Amino acid sequence: MANIGRLSTKDTVLLLCDMQEKFRPNIFQFTNIVSNAARLLQASRILSIPPILTEQYPKGLGPTVPELGAEGLTAHAKTSFTMMIEAVEKELETLGNPKRAILCGIETHACIACTTYDLLEKGMEVHIVADAVSSRSQTDRLFALSRLKQSGAFLTTTEAVLLQLVQDAKHPNFNEIQKLMAHPSPDTGLLAFFSAL
Template structure:
């Protein structure tokens, strides 16, 4: 089970115009914002990736505003595990469980998550925080990753699993994120 001591968050390529082209784009961005804000409230490590930002643009401004103080890792391969600085960041955090949000589900999310699984990390796809331009591509990625051993969760499920107790001082802040 996820807890705040064994879990981190990976934010994959929520960038530029592409971020706005995702199915249910505005709702998708809002869900990712809530996840990132929740991870920050719970003091989870956050690893932030950008795919070829010179071509795709920087991270969406509504997401970027939450990542203040975190340096993005630039990558050019779809699989972030092929980027040594990403692997170093993952190893430095020493967390077995990684929540994943980002785009596109069937490309960068899929390849990164599959490699993390091969490297013996537990991958928890936050289903309402991953997206593709077409719903069938997202579903294909989820199906393949689940077959490889990824666990599927949702924004609310993950945050409440992490906070555990309504008496936790962080509970109200988490609750306000999902209302």
């Protein structure tokens, strides 16, 4: 049977990539991207999905922005354009090598892309949250999403992830997840992606 990319809370990890202070003025739709990623992080805590956080060269690019709500998480510092550094690999091993990754952060054509390729080569299923990833350029962002879809990643949205993780209004945590969807996700300019297809 073909892999249809059904999400589950089991064997899943949330990867939060490089949402740092110095990127704030330059990343397309930065505030909305971080807002969506923050909802995913809240959901991961409600649903016991482990989150992993990285920072790209924090000495120069600053810390993770406070509105992500990542207090208490260890930020793995890196200089490579993939999250799959030794410390993250070890954390994944400690978690029993999850089969699925939900991926959000920046930049889509750089660290999100390199991380996706590494995860796919490891045999992991990758769900890129399209309204929770971005780049400085909307062109780079949209072409990267198209390229990553060609490589076998699943493209999804914040709200779709939240609903797929609970699967049923009878889920014991549904009311908490529903509160995270009280307001629709902000428009992050993705309509251009679909008009280009």
